[in-house]
Amino acid sequence: MEFKPTIGLEVHAELKTKTKMFCNCLNNPEEEIVNKNICPVCLAHPGTLPVINKKALEQVIKVGLALNSEIPEYSKFDRKNYFYPDLPKGYQISQYDMPLCKGGELPLFLSNDLKEVKKKIKITRVHLEEDTGKLIHSGNGKSTLIDFNRAGVPLMELVTEPVMHTGKEARLFAQGLQLLLRTLGISEANMEKGQMRCEVNISLAKDEKLGTKVEIKNLNSFKAVEKSIDFEIQRQTEALEKEEKITQETRGWDAEKEITYSQRLKEEAQDYRYFPEPDLPRLHIHSKEESDGLFNLEEIKKQIAELPWQKKERIKTGFNLSSEEANQFIQDEKLMIFFEQVVEEFNSIKLENRKKAISLAYNYLTSDLKGLMESESIIWEKLKITPQNFAQLIILLSNDKISSRVGKDILAEMVEEGGKPEEIMKIKGLEKISGESQLEPIIFEIIKNNPKTIEDYKKGKENALQFLVGQAMAKTRGAADPKSLEELFKKQLS
């Protein structure tokens, strides 16, 4: 009997606001001095009162609008009560029954599988809350210190419906959400830095009913999201096959051993004693009648740039790229801008084979140029090649004026020194030599100078021919076409 896994995600993301959620302290995730950005409000001193950061509300509404969520007219904040040393108030200001965004969906647009791309993951809600401080455990395990720089930083929480069925789907969802948050400019959403954190809930059942829910926490990479789910599916399947009962619990992920382990039994919502935050007013977010709400949704919509899945479709069809190729571009904005300028250059001249040029440009950009930039640690801003000169190089290649070997050499030279590819080609005499009249003198010379190899060739040694071609390639500094050389040698030696 097969067991069907059902998976939901809970994602937290730190917002990129100037100040914290309820006070004027700086929100600086890069701050290295502990307890620098703190004040009586975020340290929960008696008598202090929170003030809402309007920008944070706007950012979460933006996410909701991008996901096609409903933005209710009214919203409010609630207290979620629990004790933990990194939570000075003894409660977290969060949202319970009136979140900023309800419903919505995110397509699995980063998948290369057409069926998966069309799958839209339903969102339950997106709300706003505050982050906690950070515990720093001493090396000897005897003491723990607390850094409150992060306490009170605006934190978005997004919850999906339990509609995913594999680790891969969950990973694609999280990667897509990260790209959306970055595109909207509201969070860096770097998982390694804890700016985006995923929790998984997973249950297995034979029929459409849901089984016992297990939660997996502390997942700080996309790989961990996928692998921990795959592990849990395996673990729970084996247990259910032996007719063991699954415990409702929270499990952690051991990234080294690649296993989940039991942490604690799961709390229920009622354990937190949620109640409306008495120090904050109910919020009139927007109004269908004119402008008596806090926000004008139409104005926020106008600020939303092209969404990543829209961009993917546009460049896929516009440039005739595959899904994998388009993914490279939508995940690297600077590469994308460079590529678009290169293609623009193609459009400005008469090009025999535009399709071939675009595909060459893609290859030289994503493997050769990116490779050179990585090995020399060059950033886009410091790059000496302009998109126009890069386009000219691709045109030389596309029109068969230079061989691909020479193309790579010229590219390396341009990365080093800048300059126009045509000039580099002429100065260094790298133009492709393919005419018989140009190649014959070189071939005669090589035959004359290598009598031993010629003998070997005549005895039928295949690599003798390769040696001769290699000699000729060296002589022409890679400018000759190896295929034509081979033909010519065969002709001369037959």
Ligand SMILES: [Zn+2]
């Ligand atoms: Zn503060």
